[in-house]
Amino acid sequence: MRTHRVAFHRRRFSTPTLHSCSGDYAAKMHQDSASLLRRTLLFAVVLTAGFVLFRGSESLGFLSRFTPAPSDFLFPPASYISESVSKEYTLEQVLKNAAMEDKTVILTTLNEAWAAPNSVVDLFLESFRIGDGTSRLLNHLVIIALDQKAFKRCLDVHIHCFFLVSEGIDFHQEAYFMTPAYLKMMWRRVAFLRSVLEMGYNFVFTDADIMWFRDPFPRFYLDADFQIACDHFLGLSDDVKNIPNGGFNYVKSNNRSIEFYKFWYVSQDTYPGYHDQDVLNVIKFHPFINEIGLKMRFLNTAYFGGLCEPSKDLNEVCTMHANCCLGLNTKLHDLRIMLQDWKDFMSLPPNLKTSSISWRVPQNCSLDSLHHYASPEKVLHGPPD
Numbered sequence: 001m002r003t004h005r006v007a008f009h010r011r012r013f014s015t016p017t018l019h020s021c022s023g024d025y026a027a028k029m030h031q032d033s034a035s036l037l038r039r040t041l042l043f044a045v046v047l048t049a050g051f052v053l054f055r056g057s058e059s060l061g062f063l064s065r066f067t068p069a070p071s072d073f074l075f076p077p078a079s080y081i082s083e084s085v086s087k088e089y090t091l092e093q094v095l096k097n098a099a100m101e102d103k104t105v106i107l108t109t110l111n112e113a114w115a116a117p118n119s120v121v122d123l124f125l126e127s128f129r130i131g132d133g134t135s136r137l138l139n140h141l142v143i144i145a146l147d148q149k150a151f152k153r154c155l156d157v158h159i160h161c162f163f164l165v166s167e168g169i170d171f172h173q174e175a176y177f178m179t180p181a182y183l184k185m186m187w188r189r190v191a192f193l194r195s196v197l198e199m200g201y202n203f204v205f206t207d208a209d210i211m212w213f214r215d216p217f218p219r220f221y222l223d224a225d226f227q228i229a230c231d232h233f234l235g236l237s238d239d240v241k242n243i244p245n246g247g248f249n250y251v252k253s254n255n256r257s258i259e260f261y262k263f264w265y266v267s268q269d270t271y272p273g274y275h276d277q278d279v280l281n282v283i284k285f286h287p288f289i290n291e292i293g294l295k296m297r298f299l300n301t302a303y304f305g306g307l308c309e310p311s312k313d314l315n316e317v318c319t320m321h322a323n324c325c326l327g328l329n330t331k332l333h334d335l336r337i338m339l340q341d342w343k344d345f346m347s348l349p350p351n352l353k354t355s356s357i358s359w360r361v362p363q364n365c366s367l368d369s370l371h372h373y374a375s376p377e378k379v380l381h382g383p384p385d
């Protein structure tokens with residue numbers, strides 16, 4: 001196993017200047033909200049159809065269209081977490097350095113494609129800095145690098161970095177949606193998060209293409225073991241028919257959550273060829289969840305939105321996910337607009353921060369562009385989330 005000696009870089013984050021709002025901004029926002037609503041409604045319809053199809057997918061023979069998950073990926077032993085950084089920076093140490101007083105950490109994963117300068121990670125970190133009360137949360141964010149280049153870049157831009165070595169798997173390229181490499185990366189994430197729970201840490205897992213605009217903690221449910229953001233939220237936080245998105249969840253470390261993560265992981269054998277989110281969509285109905293007493297909650301898109309279903313009111317939004325978007329450049333395009341929208345909003349005087357202001361996205365990530373690829377699974381879950 002390779003050893004990388006690393007230095008801890010502490011870097012001060014400068015506050016970016018806010019751009020002033022252009023005169024026709026509100027008008028543009030308003031104009032776009034109609035098409036947004038149309039898209040959202042269309043999406044809801046497609047989504048419902050996709051979901052019904054998905055639930056009946058075994059009988060429809062969808063399974064055969066996917067390459068099965070590699071069979072050599074067995075239930076991970078505790079030792080699979082590679083301590084490839086120098087001894088000072090084992091996972092235990094990195095988590096300890098980053099944890100809040102109640103042993104909660106914020107975790108994200110990063111590969112080379114997303115770690116490159118001007119790529120996803122820069123926008124992700126910028127969102128914390130320009131967000132409302134989010135910059136302090138950077139002290140609790142651990143970036144899990146999936147390859148060496150991502151790890152190196154992390155050390156340049158952030159304080160808490162961990163290199164998760166993957167024997168024989170190369171995650172450094174953009175992992176295309178539903179390819180074997182993509183599936184492996186997603187399932188590895190489930191296995192890794194379980195071990196974080198076993199180490200006694202609660203976590204907020206966030207994909208790096210989720211912009212943090214407000215502190216999400218006040219919006220979390222106090223009684224839940226596992227709470228997760230949604231591509232599509234039906235209105236009630238305990239309705240298991242909500243369509244969750246695995247890219248953002250808050251999990252408390254306890255026996256129930258650990259049992260649940262084990263169950264989730266082994267369920268990939270029951271549904272080979274599906275990714276973690278698809279499998280979650282099936283096992284969320286399983287009696288095992290009640291047996292272990294896991295309390296699951298679904299987060300309202302009003303606070304935890306995305307391009308599938310945006311948080312309409314910028315006064316309420318906590319996070320916005322570039323879900324329902326295919327391709328890295330397309331994603332970056334819309335994320336930049338999203339950040340600009342936020343900056344423009346923040347620079348408004350309080351009396352103009354009305355709920356009628358909304359996002360100019362999705363643009364290139366629009367569902368129209370997804371129809372080209374229309375298979376129910378892809379429309380349902382978007383590209384790498």
Ligand SMILES: *[C@@H]1O[C@H](CO)[C@@H](O)[C@H](O)[C@H]1NC(C)=O
Nearest residue numbers: 200252253254255256257258
């Ligand atoms: C988990 O269960 C074990 C055995 O049943 C028990 O000893 C332990 O205290 C439990 N831990 C938590 C965090 O609830």
Ligand SMILES: *[C@@H]1O[C@H](CO)[C@@H](O)[C@H](O)[C@H]1NC(C)=O
Nearest residue numbers: 329330331332333334363364
């Ligand atoms: C975004 O869409 C516009 C208009 O269709 C196109 O000209 C541009 O190349 C796209 N950009 C990216 C990064 O996809």
